[in-house]
Amino acid sequence: MSSPAVLVSGLTVGFHGVPVVRDLDLEVHPGEVVALLGRNGAGKTTTLLTIAGDLTPQGGTVSVAGDARRRRLHQRARRGLGLLTEERCVFMDLTGHENLKLGQGDPRRALAFFPELEPHLSKRAGLLSGGQQQMLALARILAGRPRVLLADELSLGLAPLVVERLLAAIRNAAQDGAAVLLVEQHVALALEAADRAYVLADGRIALTDTAATLLTRADDIARAYLGAEAV
Structure with a gap:
């Protein structure tokens, strides 16, 4: 191992x-x-x-x-190291796409994990559901491998x-x-x-x-x- x-x-x-x-x-x-x-x-x-x-x-x-x-x-x-806390780790006043751009990976790779986010990326993260916010936070981390x-x-x-x-x-x-x-x-x-x-x-x-x-x-x-x- x-x-x-x-x-x-x-x-x-x-x-x-x-x-x-x-x-x-x-x-x-x-x-x-x-x-x-x-x-x-x-x-x-x-x-x-x-x-x-x-x-x-x-x-x-x-x-x-x-x-x-x-x-x-x-x-x-x-x-x-990537840390996902129980709080929604997103910037509420930024759009979904802007949140993804703040990560260390390609936003396109982030969407490969959660393609259902794509129609919502132009919305402010604060307007997304709790589940969408958590997907967004995790996608941003995972895109950075x-x-x-x-x-x-x-x-x-x-x-x-x-x-x-x-x-x-x-x-x-x-x-x-x-x-x-x-x-x-x-x-x-x-x-x-x-x-x-x-x-x-x-x-x-x-x-x-x-x-x-x-x-x-x-x-x-x-x-x-x-x-x-x-x-």
Whole structure:
């Protein structure tokens, strides 16, 4: 197997000196989708933002695309990291086409992922539906051929058909060689899209296995979500 595109070792991170994530080990290889699961407050988004460079670790190391130095988000973005947050990452006063031009890739490649956006590109992004805005944000990232893609709660508030389209595009990105880390509240959706998964409980890894195996371990996942130690 190739070297991990994301390698997290002994990560501890928190706020005002209080750890939220403790001694976390995690890796994502090129070409795979890895889900990071857990109840609200488990530390999923904190982990994702620390990998992205938006938060500073209290301890441990984070290596992205072979670089283990502490980098800020804009520095990691220049080295091939794409971050899709649960908020709509679009410029509401710009048109769809103007939003795509701000990315690192060709807008025509972006439309290859979501051709349904093309009739709406002349509209201001603020006039698009939530699903169209999320497609626009993801298309802009994918057009730049990211080496690492971090996606946080991309399904939030969206219709199931839109979520299927977004997850299919993420799977296609992995098939093209991207390493994808997906934070998602909907366990079944995440496991169906992922190759492997980690389940966080109170800032620590409670379970990790292939997605196919975890789909058969619903009771263990439930115990992890409730804070009990899984077997």
